[in-house]
Amino acid sequence: MVAETKSKSLSITLRVWRQAGPAAPGGFVDYAAKNLSSDMSFLEMLDVVNDELTMKGEEPIAFAHDCREGICGTCSCMINGKPHGPGHGIATCQTYMRSFTDGDVIVVEPFRARAFPLIKDLVVDRSAFDKIIQAGGFISVRTGAAPDANSIPVPKPDADLAMDAAACIGCGACVAACKNASAMLFVAAKVSQLGLFPQGQPERDSRVLSMVGTMDSLGFGNCTNQYECSAACPKVISHDFIARMNRDYLRASVRATFKPASASAAGGGG
Amino acid sequence: MAKLDSKVPSGPLADKWRKHKTEIKLVNPANKRKYEVIVVGAGLAGSSAAATLAELGYKVKNFVFHDSPRRAHSIAAQGGINAAKNYQNDGDSVHRLFYDTIKGGDYRSREANVHRLAEVSVNIIDQCAAQGVPFAREYGGLLANRSFGGAQVSRTFYARGQTGQQLLLGAYSALSRMISAGAIELHANSEMLDVVIVDGQAKGIIVRDLITGEITRHAADAVILATGGYGNVFNLSTYARGSNVTAIWRAYKRGACMANPCYTQIHPTCIPVTGDYQSKLTLMSESLRNDGRIWVPKRKEDRQKPPATVAEPDRDYYLERLYPAFGNLCPRDVASRAAKRVCDEGRGVGETGLGVYLDFADAINRLGEAGVRERYGNLFDIYHEITAESAYQQPMRIYPAVHYTMGGLWVDYNLMSNVPGLFVLGEANFSDHGANRLGASALMQGLADGYFVIPYTIGDYLAGQKPGSRPSVDAPEFKAAEDNVRNATNRLLGINGREPVSHFHKRLGKIMWEHCGMARTKEGLEEALKLIPALREEFWATVKVPGSAETLNQSLEQAGRVGDFLEFGELLCLDALKREESCGGHFREEHQFPDGECKRDDTNYGHVAAWEYQGAGQTPLRNTEPLNYEFTKMSVRNYK
Numbered sequence: 001m002v003a004e005t006k007s008k009s010l011s012i013t014l015r016v017w018r019q020a021g022p023a024a025p026g027g028f029v030d031y032a033a034k035n036l037s038s039d040m041s042f043l044e045m046l047d048v049v050n051d052e053l054t055m056k057g058e059e060p061i062a063f064a065h066d067c068r069e070g071i072c073g074t075c076s077c078m079i080n081g082k083p084h085g086p087g088h089g090i091a092t093c094q095t096y097m098r099s100f101t102d103g104d105v106i107v108v109e110p111f112r113a114r115a116f117p118l119i120k121d122l123v124v125d126r127s128a129f130d131k132i133i134q135a136g137g138f139i140s141v142r143t144g145a146a147p148d149a150n151s152i153p154v155p156k157p158d159a160d161l162a163m164d165a166a167a168c169i170g171c172g173a174c175v176a177a178c179k180n181a182s183a184m185l186f187v188a189a190k191v192s193q194l195g196l197f198p199q200g201q202p203e204r205d206s207r208v209l210s211m212v213g214t215m216d217s218l219g220f221g222n223c224t225n226q227y228e229c230s231a232a233c234p235k236v237i238s239h240d241f242i243a244r245m246n247r248d249y250l251r252a253s254v255r256a257t258f259k260p261a262s263a264s265a266a267g268g269g270g
Numbered sequence: 271m272a273k274l275d276s277k278v279p280s281g282p283l284a285d286k287w288r289k290h291k292t293e294i295k296l297v298n299p300a301n302k303r304k305y306e307v308i309v310v311g312a313g314l315a316g317s318s319a320a321a322t323l324a325e326l327g328y329k330v331k332n333f334v335f336h337d338s339p340r341r342a343h344s345i346a347a348q349g350g351i352n353a354a355k356n357y358q359n360d361g362d363s364v365h366r367l368f369y370d371t372i373k374g375g376d377y378r379s380r381e382a383n384v385h386r387l388a389e390v391s392v393n394i395i396d397q398c399a400a401q402g403v404p405f406a407r408e409y410g411g412l413l414a415n416r417s418f419g420g421a422q423v424s425r426t427f428y429a430r431g432q433t434g435q436q437l438l439l440g441a442y443s444a445l446s447r448m449i450s451a452g453a454i455e456l457h458a459n460s461e462m463l464d465v466v467i468v469d470g471q472a473k474g475i476i477v478r479d480l481i482t483g484e485i486t487r488h489a490a491d492a493v494i495l496a497t498g499g500y501g502n503v504f505n506l507s508t509y510a511r512g513s514n515v516t517a518i519w520r521a522y523k524r525g526a527c528m529a530n531p532c533y534t535q536i537h538p539t540c541i542p543v544t545g546d547y548q549s550k551l552t553l554m555s556e557s558l559r560n561d562g563r564i565w566v567p568k569r570k571e572d573r574q575k576p577p578a579t580v581a582e583p584d585r586d587y588y589l590e591r592l593y594p595a596f597g598n599l600c601p602r603d604v605a606s607r608a609a610k611r612v613c614d615e616g617r618g619v620g621e622t623g624l625g626v627y628l629d630f631a632d633a634i635n636r637l638g639e640a641g642v643r644e645r646y647g648n649l650f651d652i653y654h655e656i657t658a659e660s661a662y663q664q665p666m667r668i669y670p671a672v673h674y675t676m677g678g679l680w681v682d683y684n685l686m687s688n689v690p691g692l693f694v695l696g697e698a699n700f701s702d703h704g705a706n707r708l709g710a711s712a713l714m715q716g717l718a719d720g721y722f723v724i725p726y727t728i729g730d731y732l733a734g735q736k737p738g739s740r741p742s743v744d745a746p747e748f749k750a751a752e753d754n755v756r757n758a759t760n761r762l763l764g765i766n767g768r769e770p771v772s773h774f775h776k777r778l779g780k781i782m783w784e785h786c787g788m789a790r791t792k793e794g795l796e797e798a799l800k801l802i803p804a805l806r807e808e809f810w811a812t813v814k815v816p817g818s819a820e821t822l823n824q825s826l827e828q829a830g831r832v833g834d835f836l837e838f839g840e841l842l843c844l845d846a847l848k849r850e851e852s853c854g855g856h857f858r859e860e861h862q863f864p865d866g867e868c869k870r871d872d873t874n875y876g877h878v879a880a881w882e883y884q885g886a887g888q889t890p891l892r893n894t895e896p897l898n899y900e901f902t903k904m905s906v907r908n909y910k
Contacts, residue, residue, distance in 0.1 A: 007544070039544045047772065048547055054770040054825065062824055064337065067510040069652065070340045071435055087655075094655045119481055120822045125662045127458065130338050134450040138443035139402045141321040143721045144393070150357060153411030163404040163429060166436060170340055194402045223310060256525035265465045 007039040008103040014049060016061055017109045022118055030106075038098035042085065043068060043075065045097055062121040070094040070234060073169030076176070077122045078109040083173035083232040091171060091234040111172055111179035115219040126172050128218045129186060135214035136207040137190040139200050152198055162196040165189040167235040177232035180221030185229035187211050188245035190238050195248055205252035212249055272527050272882045274895040276383040277682040283901045284364075287386040291726055295733035302327030304737035307728065308475055308490040310462045310517055312339030314434075314441055314713060315696025315848065316496030318720025321444035324453035326725055331488060332445065332454055333477055333825075335461040335512065340442045344508040344716060347434025348555035348649070350418060350426035351398075351713040353391040357414050360425040364388045369902065371711060373705020374420040374601050374856035376868065377876070377904040378533070380897065382683060383695060383701045390722040391714050395427055397721055401440040404429050418709035419556055420601040420909075426710045430666050431555055431648045436712055441720070461827065463758070464751040465493060465521045465692065466742045472521075472692035476751045478759070480827060483820040485755055485790045487743035492691045492728060495521060496720065499675035499697040501534065503835045503842060504787075505779025507672035508540060508553040514831040515733060515838045517875050518679050518698050526687040527880035527893060529700035531678035531838070534709055535855045536788050537673030538605035540563075541666075546776075551671040552656055554628065555649055556709040559598045559634035561642065562666070564589050564605070566626050570616040577619070577627055577665050577770070588612055596909040603706045603855045603868075604909060606670035610788045611866060613669075627665035634662065645900070672789060676703040676855060677845075680880040680895070684727035685719060688880075690730060695719035705854025709810035759819050762829045763864040767812035771828045774809045778802065778832070778839055786843050791859045806836040824899055841881055841890060848892060851875045860910045872904045 011034040019026030033049050040048075043065050050060035068075040075092040079085030087094040088192050100106060108122065116124040154162075164187070174185040194200035200207075216222075223242055230239040279290040297305065305328050309320040312334040320332040336342060354367040367388040372379060390569040398403060398415070406414040406428050415424040429436035459480040466474035466487070475490040500515035501507040509550045522528045539554045565587045567573050567580050588608055593600045600608075609626050613617065619625045633642050639662055643650070650661045657667070679687050681701055686693050696716040703711065741747070785798035809832070818822040851871035852861040861869040870876075878895040 028284070035330055037545050037547065040547050044547050047549055051770040051772055054766060054816055056818065057814075060825060062822055066336065067343060067346045069346060069552050070655075071346050071432065072336075072343070072510060073891050074337065074341050089651075090655055094652075096655065096658075100660060123822060126337065130278055130340070130446065130456075130458075133340075133443065134446040136450075138447040139400065140447060141397070141400040141444075142325050143318075143397060143444070143725065146393075146396040148357070149395045149399035149405075151414045152399065154407055155411050156407045159407040159411075162402070163406075163436075166404045166429075166439065169434065169435075172337065174285050193404065197402045197404075199400055200402050226458050261305045 007037045009035050010038060010097060010100065011035060012100060012103070012193050013105045014123070015105055015107045018061065018121055019118060021120055023043070040097045041068070041093060042079065042095040042097065043093050062123050064123045065093060068093040071169060073171035076111050076124065076171060076173070078111065078176065083111065083176040084234050089234060089236045091169070111176035113175045113220070115181060115183070116172060116175065128220070129170050129183070131218060132183065132187060132214050133190065134213055136203065137194070139194055140203060140265040141151065142201070152243065154197055158196045162193045165193040165237060165241050168237055169235060170237050171230045171234060173234060174229035175220065177228040178221065179228070180224060182223045183215050183220040183227070183246070184223040184242045185233065185237060185239065188216050188241040191245045191248060192241040204248065205255055208245060208248045208252050209256065271891060272688045274527065274680065274688060274879065274893055276882055276895060277680060277684060278380065279683070283381060283385050284465050286382050287389055293731035294726065297729045299327055301737050303329060305672065305732050305735070306331065306490040306740065307492050307494060307743045308333065309494045309496060310475065311342065311498060312336070312442070312445065313342035313344035313496060313498055313696060314325065314716030315437055315720045316342065317438070317441040317445040318717050319494055319496060319695055319698055319724050320454055321441065321448050322721055322725045323728065324451070330448070330454045331457065331490065333460045333462055333475070333581065333666060335459065335480060337459055339445055339456065339458065340439060342438060343513050343682040344438045344713070345435045346510065347738060348431045349557040350416065350428035350433045350710040352418065352425050352708070352710040353395045354388055354393055354428060355395060355427060357413060358424045360423045362425050366423065367391060367425065370421050371702070371708055372704070373907055374706055374708035376706050376870065376907055377872070377899065378530070378853050378897065379702055379704030379705065381901055383809065386723065387702050387715060387718050390718045394714065394717045395552055395801070396439050397435055399429045401443060402844065403436045403440040414419070415555055417560055417599060419559065419599045419605070419779065420596070420708040428557070431557070431646065434713060437717065442716070448469070452787050463520060463755040463830070465524045466747050466751045467524050467689065468745060468747045471690045473741050474743065474748060476755045480753065480761055482824070485752055487748045487752055489740050489743050489748070491732055491740045492693060494693045494695060494724065495679065495698050496695040497698045499678070500838060501672045501675050503778065503839045504782045505775045506543065506548060506551050507534065508537060508551050511549060512833060514834065516831050516834045518694070519834045521679060521687070521689070521692060522690065523883050525829065525883065526689045526692055527680040528677070528841060528881050529878050529880040530677040530727070530845065531842040531881070532786070532849055532856045533676035533705045534672060535602060535674040535676060536606040536670040537602055538670050539628060540671035540673070542620055542622065542651065542669040549874065552652060553671070554653060554666060554668055555674060556602070558628060558646060558649060559593055561645065562628040562630050562639070563587055563632060564598055564626055564628055565618060566617040568614045573619050575615055577629070584715045586612070586617070586868060595908045600909045601706060601708060601910055607857060607866070609670055617717035619751050625667040625669045628668045629665035630661060631665070674707055676700065676705060676707055680878065684730060685724055686727070686731060693728060695724060705856055714775060758830065759826065762813070762815045762826060762833070763819060765810065765813050767814045769812050770814055771825060771832050774805065774813060775832045777805055778836055781805070782839055782842070787845050789857050789859050790846050792847065795843050798843045799847065800842065802836065802840045809833065809836055821848035833851065845879055845881065849875055849879065864891050868907070875903060
C-alpha cells in the first residue's frame with residue numbers, strides 16, 4: 001500500500017525572461033522563491049512570486065494560463081529548455097514543484113518560433129494556429145444538415161486513432177521543441193483526425209493541400225524527422241501522423257495534377 | 271419593475287417548440303446580410319451560435335477574451351453529453367430525458383425550455399458526428415454510451431475523458447470555416463466590458479483589447495452573451511482561472527435581470543484542497559462513479575488508517591446505503607451533501623479530514639487494470655500528477671468543489687433577456703437546469719442553445735428591426751459607455767495600494783464557501799452580507815494594480831473581474847438569504863427533512879427570482895416569474 005505523500009518545502013531561484021513588449025529589449029532576471037510546498041503547481045509558484053513582486057511595486061511576470069488542468073492549451077513556456085518542463089505528457093500547468101529539488105535554478109523562457117511572435121515576458125502570439133485551422137481544418141457541414149449519427153458507422157480502430165490525433169490542445173509545444181519551428185505535428189493531427197472519418201473524405205485532398213500551404217506561408221519550418229515534437233507534446237501525439245499526412249499530401253498533389261475538374265464547378269441554375 | 275414574460279408558447283408540451291418555430295417571424299435570406307450580430311464568448315454556446323448564424327447569412331462579430339476561441343472553458347468538460355437517442359434500447363425517450371432533467375433540477379426550471387432541450391439533444395449528436403467529433407464507438411462502428419448521475423438509462427455520449435474538448439473543437443471548426451468564408455469577424459484577446467443600450471435595446475458593446483489596451487466601440491442589431499458561469503466567485507473551483515462574471519454582471523448593471531444566482535453546483539468528485547497557495551480544484555469526472563465506489567470508515571478512529579487496512583464490514587458505502595436505487599450515481603447535489611455530512615461527522619479521510627474515498631478495487635477485480643485504464647486512464651493520470659498517488663493501488667480521495675452555476679441572466683423562451691436585443695446562451699443564462707444540473711447536460715444545453723435554438727429565435731427579434739437601423743458608434747450612448755469603461759480602468763490603476771488582487775479573491779472565496787457553500791443558514795448569509803461589502807471597500811482602498819492600461823496587463827484584467835465578483839457575491843448571498851427553502855444546489859439548513867434531504871416550499875418559492883439592479887448602493891429589486899407546471903407534478907425528489 002502506498003502511503004499518502006507528505007509535502008516538502010523547497011526554495012529555488014527562478015531565472016525568467018522579461019521583455020516588456022515585442023520591440024523592447026529582453027533579458028533574464030533572477031528571482032528567489034522561498035519556502036515553497038512541493039505540492040504547489042509550477043504556475044501556483046509563479047502566482048506567489050508575482051504577488052511578491054506586486055507588493056514590492058514591480059510588474060509581475062506575464063504568463064499565459066487558464067484551465068490549469070492541461071486541456072485548454074493556453075499555458076506555454078520553456079522550463080529548463082523544455083517546452084512544458086521536465087514531465088512527459090503533461091502541460092506546464094500540470095507540472096508540480098515536487099519535480100524540482102531544493103536549491104535548483106529554474107530557467108523559464110517563452111516559446112521561440114518566428115511564427116509565434118512575442119507579446120510580453122512569457123506570452124507569445126499563437127494565432128497562426130487558428131489561421132491554419134481556418135484554411136481547412138474542418139468538415140463542411142451546415143448546422144441541421146447532418147444525417148442520423150449512426151447512419152455513418154466508423155470502424156472502432158479508426159475512431160480510436162482519430163481520437164488519439166484529436167487530443168491535440170493546440171499549445172504549440174511541438175513548434176517550440178522543433179529546431180525548424182515546424183508545425184507539422186499540429187497540422188498532421190488535424191488532417192489525420194478528419195481524414196480517418198468517412199465524412200472527412202470529400203474534402204480530404206483540398207484540406208491537406210490548403211493547411212500545409214498555409215502552414216508554410218505563416219513562417220513555420222519544415223520537418224526533418226527529429227521527432228522532438230512528439231517527445232514534447234503534452235498529449236504525446238505520435239509523429240506517425242506526420243507520415244500519414246505526408247502520404248495524404250503526396251496523393252492529393254498527384255490527384256490535383258491529373259484529376260479532371262468539372263467545367264461547371266460552380267452552381268447557377270434556377 | 272422589469273417585465274418578465276416567459277413567452278412560453280401554448281399547447282401540448284411536446285408540440286410547443288415545433289409550433290413556435292412555425293409561428294415566429296423569419297428574416298428573408300437577402301435581408302440577413304444586412305443584420306450584424308455580436309456574439310461574446312466562444313465556448314460551446316458562443317461558437318456554435320456564431321457559426322450557425324453566419325451560415326444563415328447574418329454578419330457576425332465574435333469576441334473572446336482568450337487568445338483563441340478554442341481555449342474557452344467548455345474545453346475542460348470531461349464526461350459526456352446526454353441525448354435521447356435510445357441507441358441502447360434501454361427505454362430512453364425525449365420524455366424521459368425531459369423528466370430526468372426537470373426532476374434533477376428539483377422542479378425549479380421551466381418545463382417548456384427543458385422539453386425543447388431534450389428534443390434537440392438528438393440533433394446535436396448528429397451534427398457533432400458529421401463534423402468529425404471522435405465519439406467513443408463500439409466494435410460495429412456505432413456510437414457507444416455510458417451512464418451519468420440522475421438517470422437510469424445509458425444516454426451519455428463521450429469522447430474518452432475529453433468530451434468537452436472534442437465538442438468544442440467541433441464547434442471551433444465550424445466557427446473557423448465561417449471565419450475563412452469571411453462571414454465572421456473574430457476578435458480574440460478582446461474582453462467585453464460594457465453593453466450599450468440605445469432606446470432600451472442592446473445595440474452594441476465596449477471592448478478592451480487585452481494586448482494593446484485599446485478600448486473600442488462595436489454596434490450591432492443584436493448582442494448575444496455566451497460568457498459562461500460565475501463559479502469563480504468562490505475563488506477555488508473547477509473553473510479556468512479566467513472564467514468570470516464580468517460580461518453578465520455589466521449587462522445586469524445595464525438592466526438585464528439576474529436570475530437565481532444562489533443556484534450553484536458543488537460537484538462531489540474533485541481532488542481535495544491542499545494548501546493556501548492553491549489556485550484551482552480539479553474535477554474527477556462523474557463518469558468515474560459508474561465503476562468507482564464511494565466510502566468512508568464507519569468509525570472515526572479508522573479515518574487515518576491506510577484504506578486497505580479498513581476491513582470491508584468497517585466501511586460505509588454511504589451512497590449505496592442511503593440511495594440504493596441510484597447508489598453511487600445519485601445526482602451531484604445529493605452526493606455532495608452526503609460527503610459533507612460524513613466529513614462533518616468526523617469520518618472524512620486524508621490529512622485535512624475533508625475527503626472521502628472513491629475506490630476502484632472492485633472495478634479492477636471485475637475488469638482488470640487494463641479495462642479500468644481504457645475507460646479512465648487519463649483521469650487516473652491527472653489524479654497521479656496532482657497527488658503523486660496511484661488510484662490503481664489505493665482509492666482516490668475526493669471532496670466536493672464548486673463546478674457549475676445554474677443561475678445567470680434571466681431569459682425568455684427565445685433566450686432573450688428582459689433587455690430587448692440582448693440574448694444570453696449556455697451557462698450564462700439561467701434557464702434549463704433549475705436548482706441543480708445533471709451530469710452531461712451542460713454540453714447539451716450549450717450546443718442546443720447555439721446550434722438549434724438561437725438561429726430560429728433571433729429572427730423573431732431581428733424581423734422587427736428595420737435593416738440598417740442599428741445606431742452608429744458615434745451615438746452618445748456609446749461614448750458614455752466607453753467613458754464608463756475608461757474610468758473604471760483608470761480608477762483601478764490609480765488606487766496604488768499594497769495588496770495584490772489575488773488576496774481579495776481568496777478572502778472573498780473563503781467568505782462565500784463558508785457562508786454560502788454546500789449548506790447555508792440565515793445567520794451565515796447575514797454575516798456574509800456584512801463581510802462582503804467591507805471587503806469590497808477595502809479592495810477599492812488598498813488594492814495594488816501595477817503597470818499601465820496600454821499594454822498586456824494581467825493584474826488589471828484580474829482586478830476588473832475580482833471587482834465585479836465583490837459586487838456579485840453580495841447578490842448571490844442575498845438571493846440565498848431570500849430563498850427560504852432548500853432545493854437542488856441551494857441548501858438552507860433551516861429547511862430540511864429529518865433525513866437531511868432538501869425541503870422545498872413550492873407554494874412560496876415555486877418561482878424564479880430575477881434580480882433587477884437599482885443603482886450603486888441600492889438594494890436590488892426581487893422580481894419573480896412563477897413556474898407553472900402544467901405537465902409534471904412538483905414532487906419530492908426520491909433517489910432511494
